[in-house]
Amino acid sequence: MLSVVIPVLNESQCIRRTLDRLSAQDAVDEIVVVDNGSTDGTRDILGAYALTNPKVTVVDEPVRGVARARNTGFDRARGEFIARTDADTIVDSDWAEVIRRHFTAHPETAALTGITTYFDSPVGFFLEFGYRLQARRGRLGGRVGNMHGPNMAIRATAxxxxxxxxxxxxxxxxxxxxxxxxxxxxxxxxxxxxxxARTSARRRRTSPAKWWRFQQSGLRTITNQGYTVLPYHRLIIVGAWATHTAQWPIYRFWDFERRRFTLHPGRERLYPLTSSDRAPSAGEP
Incomplete structure (x- = not known):
């Protein structure tokens, strides 16, 4: 049995599309959507969707935070395999089948992560080109040390x-x-x-200063788990920040809904949730 967990916060504009793609896949047995305190009507949309689709279960996690919502969903999932994606992500039509097939054929594998590109980026072809280049050099696939939240899966036992x-x-x-x-x-x-899977590039509108703070949180994550931050870790985050900063002026004036440039693109989408996106009373240990 395969369960899919989706943490959700104020995603009324895109959650239906994500659920439609997942619920249409025969290899998906259960979809657990964790509402993390939405205030934009997302919860009503989810409730209505669950009434007409038996695969969908909606649960609430009042304490804000992606990890909190993920944990709630993983704990609630009934599947032998648990996949995770985001509300603004469109997985391929065979995504669930690929996960089930690989886990079944490779019992030694505890978790999986895939290739994620953008569906709404004006410069997304650069990312796709980078993946093709890595594939040509044999640098994609196999054992890795990280996972990408919108495109990952884990065994329930793990x-x-x-x-x-x-x-x-x-x-x-x-x-x-x-x-x-x-x-x-x-x-x-x-x-x-x-x-x-293809996800939204809207987080690329995050300002370079805030993106740098996010990159620093990666180093904090490493030390929190008892690992030593090495020079190449710092080199990676500097490179990621520089790449983001180079693209930021483009995304600053990009309308993700209409897929066109505009002088009034709307509010930036922070990545991930930052303190400014959290409820003031939401304390997390």
């Missing part, structure tokens, strides 16, 4: 093994934290080039 070691602090990166917990437990994570 989740139970590492669950208590995961952090729910607001200043860590949830998918990296989970990957480090799996690695410490000696559990294998594999990247599949056939496990594909």
């Amino acid at each position: 989740w139970k093994q590492v669950r208590d070691a995961t952090a729910t602090r607001p200043d860590i990166v949830d998918d990296l934290d989970l990957a480090l917990c799996l690695t410490k437990a000696g559990l294998a994570i594999e990247q599949l080039t056939t496990m594909r």
